[in-house]
Amino acid sequence: MMDVMNKLKILSDAAKYDVSCSSSGSNRKNTNKGLGNASVSGICHSWSDDGRCISLLKILMTNYCIYDCDYCVNRSSNDLPRATFTPEEIIDLTINFYKRNYIEGLFLSSAVFKSPNHTMELLLKVVQTLREKENFNGYIHIKGIPGADKEIIDKVGMYVDRISINIELPSEEGLKLLAPQKNKDSILKPMGQIKSGIIQSIDDRKKFRFSPKFVPAGQTTQLIVGATGDNDLKILRLSEGLYNSYDLKRVYYSAFIPVSTSPNLPVLKSPPLVRENRLYQADWLLRFYGFSANELLNEDKPDFDLALDPKCDWAIQNISLFPVEINKADYHTLIRVPGIGVKSAYKIIQARRFRSIDFMDLKKLGIVLKRAQYFITCNGKHYGIKSMDSEKIRKTLVYGNQINSGHEQLSLFDKVSIEDRFIQIGGQI
Amino acid sequence: MIHYIYDGSFDGLLTAIYEAYYRREELDDIVPIDSMEENFLIQRIYIDTDTEKSKKVYEAIENKISKEALRRITYAYLSELPRHGIDILKYVQLGFKIGPQVDLNLSNDIVLKIDNIRYKVTMEQHRLLGLVRFRELKNGIFYASLEPDFNIVVLLAPHFAARLANENWVIHDVKRGIGVFYNKEEWIVKDIQIYDSLIVKEEEEEYQELWQTYFKSIAIESKVNPVLQRRYMPARYWKHLIEK
Incomplete structure (x- = not known):
């Protein structure tokens, strides 16, 4: 049996490339003298050595994966230590970290273990126990596994504050090249279903005040920047579409960090951090400043000026x-x-x-x-x-x-x- | 130069404001008794705290200016910044003149100053909501120590009372020798003796090590950025953290 310390090391290391850290958007209350609540504005509890906010306990349930995506550190062909948390271990860590005010809640993700449905069922078990047995009302963010059935995702949505399904590669060609076991449909379909679930739940709550909330903090996704040849215009148009058609709360951008030497991947000296920052700034312009993607970039100038915001x-x-x-x-x-x-x-x-x-x-x-x-x-x-x-x-x-x-x-x-x-x-x- | 000297309590400050109105004296500052400065030119007038007078001022601010103004005055008082007493008096005087709209008048120096203080105090409060670290003691109490720039433990209390509703906890401001105590029902602020040694529960160290491990492994090596880390989490707070 591997001890919890080692598992934590392996499974947080495996989760760190997911850039999302937000704990905002939910106002879940603490009921019946349980543990915790959510703060609408979100709270950062620490900042790691790379200067990123630590708000949630961000871990994978397991890093044993059946997929072999080139860009991903957890791909099945990669030789690295593997581990799996039991639901009890995750629950104990979450509660004890939370009571000490280390964290705002749990961000639980997972590699695809056995099958998408099997993985999603295990995640469901953790969040169900936390909410129903432990009376935990802190923030929970769950990763939706592409390809999992709607029924399971619907159940998970009743317990959590936020779900994210990562698009990662911003084009179909990119997916085909670097993640041939995934496809556009298996990602976008559940995103559409979660969107309908949220709208349904808001409608229901207008009629019946006590009907349960479904994913109250909404859904987010992540795009990797620089692993494929996609330009800034293409990425920004995708984000714009996700905000307008899928009601996403946030799109996160992650500068690609070379984690393998696959010939399909570009050779980079260092991760394109300035480009990542430009995309975040542009994303802000879309959401809060009334800009559209086509105003900021066009076919003649499809990439941002790295020297200017x-x-x-x-x-x-x-x-x-x-x-x-x-x-x-x-x-x-x-x-x-x-x-x-x-x-x-x-x-x-x-x-x-x-x-x-x-x-x-x-x-x-x-x-x-x-x-x-x-x-x-x-x-x-x-x-x-x-x-x-x-x-x-x-x-x-x-x-x-x-x-x-x-x-x-x-x-x-x-x-x-x-x-x-x-x-x-x-x-x- | 006239200085009003009060006992340091919020009621004392409000009493001083009452007296300033009543006596129509030209004041240079209103100062809590424990931070008086030595200066030959200062004429000190000691103000006795009177809760009836302070209540009148409190209600006048709430009704004639706004609840928001009252909140800002509280924050300026908790900031303990130099000359906050006289700033509050000037702000109150202006507030009585302008009314509920006073805070919109940001091109006025005193309104702007109070607004900046509110911003600073709110910032630290928000930051510490995240940076408070509890240790579980042998007797089951969750204990946290901190040394905030401003006197804000009272602003942290409602948050933790809602969140850790079913625990006994203490937040200890070591710098000011005060603490908030919560007993699963209600919280109070009291003076606090310095504990010689706090005995923690056996598993406490284990969770601290787990947290340190997590803190290290969640950082991405190729993006290490100590400048950014310090900007968000200034080094003066590190002493009471577990991970730094």
Whole structure:
């Protein structure tokens, strides 16, 4: 018998490439003096050495897999230590971690063990016991196994807060090449079913207040960036479709980390982290800033500028829409200004109701002018720029104010990209 | 320069605000007794806490300004930042002039300052909801120690009372010598003696090791980023964590 410590090491290591960590979107209450509740905004409990938020106990039930997908570390042909948790072990870890406030809940995933249905049944047993026997009301995120029957997924949905089914490869060609045992249908069909289940449950709750919630925090998915030749436009259009047609809460992007030397995979020196960050920023623009994929990219320019964030990139391509007058522009126009996010726009709108505001006021409100200064006026005045020449603005944004020798340009450029790695996802874009 | 000196309680602060109105004195600051500064120019006036006066101020703020204003004043008080006393007085004066709309007036320096303090205190509160670490003691009590920048244990209590409803727990602010105690029914804030040595339950260390193992193995080596980690989880909080 392998001890729990070793299993935890193996099965959390195997789960770490799933980037989702969110514990938000559910307001499950603690009933009958049970253990735990969910916080709508989500809570991070720690940050691992790679700077990612740790919110949930993220583990696989098992990493024994019948599939052999090239891009995946758990593929059956990969020689690595394997382990399987018993349901009791998972429950004990979850409860004891939760009581010590290490975690917000459980994110349980699994490799495909024996069959999709068999795996899904085992996951069901864990969540059913946690909810019904242990009276656990903390957050639970379950991975839907592509190919599992609707009946089992429906049952799981009654116990959990969130389900995700990972698309991973953003095109059919990609799937055929790297994961021939999966297909588009086995992924999209259950996503459609979960969507209907959620709509059904919301309807039912309008009629019968106490009918149970089904996946109250919605569903999410993950796309791997850089394992296939798919460009940013293709990925972003897919995300847009998932938000619009499948009501997804989030699409996560994961820079591909080479975990095998299969000839089907690209050779990468390091994971494309800046590209991953650009996609997250663009994703934010789709969900909160009213942009569409086709505004940000097109067939002539299908990939993001790695040196500029997508909003700056867009603004420079559409320089005729600028400058924007801070004292007049409406909310939707303000949030399209580079450097002005949702919060800043609200602050501006509130503050200018009392009197017109100038650049000093913007600074006092905590609005960062680093990028915004090139795209706005306050009472008709520019902030120290002489023309709206898009090429000049782009250069200043990328290289800073002085353009000197070629050597320094290069180092400044490097500085931009490293800094970009640290841009906070969800901050003011 | 007149300083009002109060006993450090929230009621004391509100009494001082009452007196400032009643006496119409030009104040330089309102200061809790344990953080008085030595300065020859300061004229100190000691304010006796009077719960009837403080209640009047409390209700006036709630009714004439807003519940939100009351919340902001509480947060500014808990921040214990330099000059928060006089800032609160100015904010209250402005609030009585403008009414419920006061907080929208962000181009006003004092409104903005109170808003920034609210933001900082809320940030730390939210951060610590995640960073509190309980250890299970031999007697079954879950004990957590911390040293927050602001005096926020009182803001953490309702969250854990709902979440760990069926446990006995203590959250100990070591820096201020106070703690929240919860007994499966209700919570209170009390002064707390420093425990010489807390005896933990046998399996406690096992779970701590499991957590440390998990913490290590969940990080992706090729993405290691200590700068980002520190930005989210500043090093001053590490002392009371188990994983760092």
